[in-house]
Amino acid sequence: MIHHSHLTPHKPQGGLWSIRDNKRINLPPLSVSVYSSILASISRTTLTQKFVNASASAYDSVRYTFPLYDGVSVISFKCKIGSREITGRVKERNQARKEYDEAVSDGRHAALMEELESAADAYTVSVGNVPAGAEVEITLVYVGELPHDAQVNGLRFAIPTHIMPRYGICDAAASFVQPQGSFTVTVDVQAAPGTWVKSVSSPSHPVQVSIGSVSTETLEESQAPSSHKASAKLGLQSASLEKDFVLHVVASSLAEPCAVFARHPTLAGESALMATLVPRFSAPADEAKHEIVFVCDRSGSMSGNSIIGLKNALLVFLKSLPLGCSFNVCSFGSQYSLLWPESRAFTPESFKEAAAAVEKFEANMGGTEMYQPVEAVLTNRNSGSQLEVIVFTDGGIWQQTELFKLVADSVDKSDGAVRVFSLGIGGGVSTALVEGLARAGNGFAQFVGDDEEMDRKVVRMLKGALSQHMRNVQLEVKWKEEDEGFELVDMVDQSLVLDVDEKGSKDPVDLKDGKDKPLYDANAGDSLSKDPVSTGTASVPETLPSLPVPKIIQVPSVLPSLFSFNRTTAYLLFSGATASRIPESVTVRMQTTGGSFSQSIPVTVLEHADDTVHQLAARKATKDLEDGRGWVAHARDSSGALIHDTFSSCFDSITKRECLRLALKYQIAGRYTSFVAVASDGKEVEQEEVEDYDVVSRSRFGRPNQIVLPRARAAPGIRLGGQARMAVARCSAMGQEVRMMSTSRNTTQPAQCAPMSGARMMAVPVAVLADREAGKPREEAARNAKEAAPLDKLRQVIKLGEIDGSWRGSRLLSELLDRRVAADASAEEATAGVLQWLETEMGEFRDVWETLAEKTRTWLSLFVA
Structure with a gap:
């Protein structure tokens, strides 16, 4: 039996804390600031938390535990103690802990960030040797995919409640210190040029929303608003959140598939592809029980x-x-x-x-x-x-x-x-x-x-x-070779046959029968060495077999079922010969009982090297491995035997080694790796050389330290038309936006928001801008305020219905439908009246009643027959 506990009560209810005289002493939080840039469906968030040691004595070690959204990739960790800043590097978990403990014992400043072994979305930060009166500033940077939110058919951005928990001394008899400082959240949103941000709203907190500009723009730039930009800001007087902060983002470009290809800026021979799959298809009704x-x-x-x-x-x-x-x-x-x-x-x-x-x-x-x-x-x-x-x-x-x-x-x-x-x-x-x-x-x-x-x-x-159960969801990459007219197609799953012989392996199901249906239909409804790393491999046995790294690593290793209108993201990590090629398209194929489906997605190639896609892919790959899946679980040797079966006695160590290889290579934290920052001899660590990410001292807009956006280009030889051209144009813009999230140890902070002058506020009213450029203005706040009453009415109508999709006339039904149906109406009349009411009055809640309406139409057709 597994012993479970409810998560919240067992998480430390405080900021930085330490134990003294058997009491938990907390370092008061001074402020918390969150800045996030949402570009297409990817977010890059900088979280800065400041604390102060208000006591008259120093602390050897203080710590706190907090959650982050599952699956995000923490790519930067810095800690400033007083005036000294130390920068974290990712190392093997035990090695990082050892270096931290040694530094603390030597009296040096140190910081450690590690994932809790028992919960993948909870982290602990430890800070060593905090002087009396010193301020502590902890800065994290993480990137992640934003999940789809079916309630608004958009993106969901969330800051968990316990990022800055309430705090106080554990002993109930001790004095309780009230929160100080402030909590600010700024979220900038950019959709692809040529598309528009339909709405930005928060169901959890009152936010100030500006559509047409982002917070990093100067006052002059904000005078020319664009419908593909928006910004939201939250400001609290207390440095704590009483509940999760949630932001909904709805944009016109989220419902179309796209793919982006990038080369790594510092790792030679490494490239990656991110494919966003948005199935939109009509399949026959599933006849299975x-x-x-x-x-x-x-x-x-x-x-x-x-x-x-x-x-x-x-x-x-x-x-x-x-x-x-x-x-x-x-x-x-x-x-x-x-x-x-x-x-x-x-x-x-x-x-x-x-x-x-x-x-x-x-x-x-x-x-x-x-x-x-x-x-x-x-x-x-x-x-x-x-x-x-x-x-x-x-x-x-x-x-x-x-x-x-x-x-x-x-x-x-x-x-x-x-x-x-x-x-x-x-x-x-x-x-x-x-x-x-x-x-x-x-x-x-x-x-x-x-x-x-x-x-x-x-x-x-x-x-x-x-919906129908999907089978054999597969990806294939089509390359455009330099020799004109010569094309090469790679089936991704074939890359997992290591040292494959000349005959290759035969797929169990042949999906290329030329009769595939479109997976996206706009008209359908709404080498691993024994010592792979230079540090931190002590916990991995040196006797493990040496396995070559596949030329293509797919993440996740087994693509999940695809659901219509539900976004799924897949990554491909290329190495060796494949990394030097340029992809033209990526094709997804799958089978259902209703037939086979496929969709070819043109690939946008980033003109400048970028590591954001690699970091997202690497974190998802390590997550796959940590969950007992990943490419090693499906790899075979040249005889066709699973690596898992051949090396079953040491397979867990093989999996861990691959986790370490990816995490250390791409510098991401996970189950087996941690960030550790240590000052040398108690002195401030010198600033590490900043890698070249096209950071310029002054941009064409006159703003310092802005990251230059590259021009994205489609793969050569591509011919597009209609919706395919539009999708690539939007994905190309997404490629430009991804470029903005390139990591650098000299993290660019958002510029100070320009004052909200009368001219800026009156330049283009939000409703007018939305109506002119989007065509479908949505007053989100007003809708949320009025939604409860009609939704309650809808629930009551549904409750009155029969399980076969029909209704019987009644006084209550007549009142709910505003007398559209008589109280003594027949079943046929009442059912037809309800269906008409749903379609004419409850269109806003179609997602709630459309499944029930299918039964209603079936009942009516059988009744007439």
Whole structure:
């Protein structure tokens, strides 16, 4: 049995702290500032936190623990103690800890940042030898992909609650120090030129939004606003966040696939490709039998709005289930219980019993014990059906790896017949848990904040669960050779056959039959050596076999199921001969029971070298390996035998070695590596030589230290037309934007925001700008304010319906539909009236009711027949 604990209570509730006289003493936070640049769907965030040792004595070591969003890549770590700044380097975990401890023992300044072994989204920072009265400034820089948010069909940017936790001395009898300073967040958004930012809004905090410019622009530049730029700012008087900060970004360019290719600026013979896959296709209805099990967190922390939102969402879920499926509901806390011992067919009787049980849900089941209920659901599944598990939780567990392995093993043993989806509820939820469950379960994850509605997200999740199961999702790269007319195509999975013989290997499924359907259809609905690194390899046995590094490493190693309208990002790391070639296009292929699909995506080549794509790819690759997957798990020798089987006794060490190779090569923190910064002989470390990233002293706009944007070009020989040309143009712009996020140890800070003068405010009204350039103005704030009432009405109408998609006339239904339907209307009249009302009055909530409406149309057609 795995011993779980709810995440939030067990995380240290303070900033920098140390133990003295058996009491936890905290260093008060002076200020916290967050600056993030969102370029296309990638964010680069600089987090600066300042503390002060207000006591009259020095501290040997102080520390604090905080979460970051799962999957982000921390690429820079600096610590300033008084006037001395030390810069971190990534080293093997044990080596980094050893260097830190030795420095502290010698009385030198030192800092260490390491990922918690029990939670991939939690980090600990330790600072050594802090003098009395000294200020401590910690600066992190991290990059990451922004997840898709189905509620707004846009991007979700989040700062976890505990980045700057509340603080105070642990002893309740001791005095409590009130927070000081300020907490500021500035987020700049840039979509591709030629597209527009539709809306920027926060469901969690009041923010100041400016559409048409970014905060780093001067007053003169801001006089010529552009619809592809926006900026949002949050300012708090206290250096703490009471709840997660969430920002929604909706832009016109997010719904189209694109690919970017970049060469590394300092590592010769290394290049990388990032492909953003946005499937948009119409597939035949899945005729397979579905078993759907809802796994619901009813721990004590779910009280209040969380449990109410869960009940509302579940009732919409249940009413939208298709006839012919089977379902069950599992509740868990410290223990778990199933509504029925086995899933039951979806009938009026079973629906009524389930709905009655859901109405009685309370958050009264104790802590968060997740392994056993998930195990019970997976074990008791109906082998004749495809199992879809949808997990709702607001907490987290420390032993996440065991749970992920349980889910991944079940998916593998079922040959893909099992999928797991996850919905994180409220602030403080472990993103590593929610994202990790979906990754292991071949599904997708969503998050809903304390003040957000979850209806759209749960219905989108149900649609995903009812969609066809994908098989053999593969990538291939088409290269353009220098010899005119000669083309070469690489199937990515063939790169994992090491020392392959002349005959090669035959794919188990031939996807190139010339009859593939388009995966993106705009008209479809809405060498590893024994000592691979110079430091930190002591924990990896030197007797491990030497394996060549594949010429192409795909990340993730096995592409997940693709869901229509859900963004998925894949990376390719090239080395050796492939790194010198120029890709023309990347093609994704997959199979379903309804046929095969494919989509060829033109590649935009960055004209200047850039390492952002490499850092994102490397972190995702190490994450894949840490989860027990990664390319080494699928690599074969020349005889066709899996490396895993041939070297099973030392395979874990082989995997760890590959994690170390990637993390140290690209300087990213992870499970096996940490950032360590040590001052030499107590003196300030000299500034390291800054690598050339085209940083100029003065740009053409007159601003110092601005990063020059390169011109991106499409691969030679490309001929495009219509939407393909538009997609490449937007992706080309994304390539320019990615360039802005190149890492440098001399991190450029945002310029001071220009004063909001009357001229600047009146230059172009936001609504006018949106109407003129976007064509679809969206008053996001006003919509959020008015949304609750119509959404509640929609829920009541759905609740009155029958499970077959029909309605019966009643006085309440007539009132809800504003007398469109008579109280004594027949079933046919009432059902037709509801469908018309949904389509004419509830278009804004189409994502909530469209699955149910499919059943309604089917019922009406059968009734007429």
